[in-house]
Amino acid sequence: PPPALPRAGVYQMAPIDYSKFANIEDSDDEKPEVSSQSPAKQAVAEKPSCSCCGKEGGDLKRCTVCKKAWYCSQKCQREDWESHKRAYHGPQAKAKAEPERRRPPEAKEAEDKQRRKREEEKIVDNDEEDLKWYKHREWKPTAEPKKEFAPTQLTGAAASAAASAEAAAKPAAGSAWNAAGTWEEKDVTEFAKKTLKEKLAGWADLDVAGGALSAEDVEAVEGEASKPVIRGKMRHMFDLSFKIKFTFKWMDSSGQRQAAGSLEISDFTDNVFAEGADEKPGVAVSFGDARLLDEGRRQAVQAKIGAGSWPPAADTLLAQAAAKLRAWVRDYEQMA
Numbered sequence: 390p391p392p393a394l395p396r397a398g399v400y401q402m403a404p405i406d407y408s409k410f411a412n413i414e415d416s417d418d419e420k421p422e423v424s425s426q427s428p429a430k431q432a433v434a435e436k437p438s439c440s441c442c443g444k445e446g447g448d449l450k451r452c453t454v455c456k457k458a459w460y461c462s463q464k465c466q467r468e469d470w471e472s473h474k475r476a477y478h479g480p481q482a483k484a485k486a487e488p489e490r491r492r493p494p495e496a497k498e499a500e501d502k503q504r505r506k507r508e509e510e511k512i513v514d515n516d517e518e519d520l521k522w523y524k525h526r527e528w529k530p531t532a533e534p535k536k537e538f539a540p541t542q543l544t545g546a547a548a549s550a551a552a553s554a555e556a557a558a559k560p561a562a563g564s565a566w567n568a569a570g571t572w573e574e575k576d577v578t579e580f581a582k583k584t585l586k587e588k589l590a591g592w593a594d595l596d597v598a599g600g601a602l603s604a605e606d607v608e609a610v611e612g613e614a615s616k617p618v619i620r621g622k623m624r625h626m627f628d629l630s631f632k633i634k635f636t637f638k639w640m641d642s643s644g645q646r647q648a649a650g651s652l653e654i655s656d657f658t659d660n661v662f663a664e665g666a667d668e669k670p671g672v673a674v675s676f677g678d679a680r681l682l683d684e685g686r687r688q689a690v691q692a693k694i695g696a697g698s699w700p701p702a703a704d705t706l707l708a709q710a711a712a713k714l715r716a717w718v719r720d721y722e723q724m725a
Contacts (some may be wrong), residue, residue: 440473441465454478574617581614581627581721588717589631592709598689600639604652604706607631612657614721625722630655631672635706637682637690648678650693652706662718669699672707 438445439461449459450466460466466473556709574696585607592604612629633652638645655671674696679687691697695705702708 410701439465441469452477494714500505550706572617572619574615576613576615577724578613578615580724581629582610582612584720585610585629585631585714585717588713588720589633589710590694592633592706594708595693595704597693598639598686600637600686600690602635602637602693602706604633604689604709607633615722624659625718626659627657627721629657631657633706633710635694646681648676648681648690650674650678650694652696652710654710657714659718662715672696 436445437449437451437459439449440458441460442465444461447461447586449461452460452473454460455473457477458473467552486547527712544595585723586609588611591606595602610625610629610631614627615627616628617624631654633654634649636647636649638647651674653671653673653675655673657670658668660666660668661670664688674694675693676691676694679690682690693705697705699707699710
């Protein structure tokens with residue numbers, strides 16, 4: 390008859406034969422390491438030696454904390470401590486806080502009593518000086534009603550005396566708050582530029598070499614100006630520069646001709662016109678069209694500009710500029 394079939398859902402598994410794995414050897418990576426040295430040599434290698442100087446044998450002492458390092462003397466232990474500490478000990482443990490000792494209740498009570506007594510003691514002031522600012526520590530609330538303070542109007546002699554005292558205390562120069570007359574500075578750069586530009590206008594024509602030398606109004610002023618108060622005295626300080634454009638016109642056989650240039654003034658400071666000062670401003674002439682003039686006429690025009698000396702010669706373009714600058718300085722010093 391045919392073999393009986395297993396019931397539905399029931400499977401029979403054949404037994405597993407493990408004998409074929411009996412002779413399998415481990416790989417080289419998985420084999421345990423076997424020392425090639427003899428047991429005697431291994432015993433010699435395991436003898437302790439000094440971790441500092443390498444000395445073997447003798448009376449070696451082992452570190453009582455890590456139990457890993459050996460030393461032959463205290464000197465070697467101290468010399469090797471820095472590296473030994475980092476390698477085996479790690480961060481040093483913080484010293485444990487000493488436990489608070491209990492005090493008897495009688496001692497604590499006596500200490501509190503002394504502290505309260507010191508707080509209740511009043512400050513005895515034997516000095517003749519009136520130190521009211523210090524007595525606020527002794528103040529205690531009282532039943533006295535609160536006082537309302539109001540300003541008192543001064544009249545008659547008291548008002549006159551107060552006005553005189555205020556006038557005497559007022560500084561000679563500077564702001565009212567600066568009664569001590571210490572350093573105080575007021576920036577007046579924009580005012581100085583504006584007023585100097587207005588002053589450098591309306592130039593008179595100068596006749597020279599059969600022609601006329603004329604100047605245009607100054608277009609811009611550069612620099613800075615201030616009025617500091619130093620030791621109760623106001624100083625009028627400035628450092629400005631500007632450029633004056635001029636034109637020389639003349640007639641020749643070909644008709645009317647002209648040559649243009651500029652006169653630049655720099656380092657115009659408060660010391661230029663100061664009494665006793667010997668300071669000169671910087672003066673530079675740019676006259677590129679001078680090549681259009683013959684030699685005699687060019688020299689005459691340059692002399693009429695007057696840039697060769699300071700103070701400038703009379704009846705020159707620079708002399709006109711100097712007069713306008715001096716007038717501006719007088720007005721500038723009058724401004725508070």
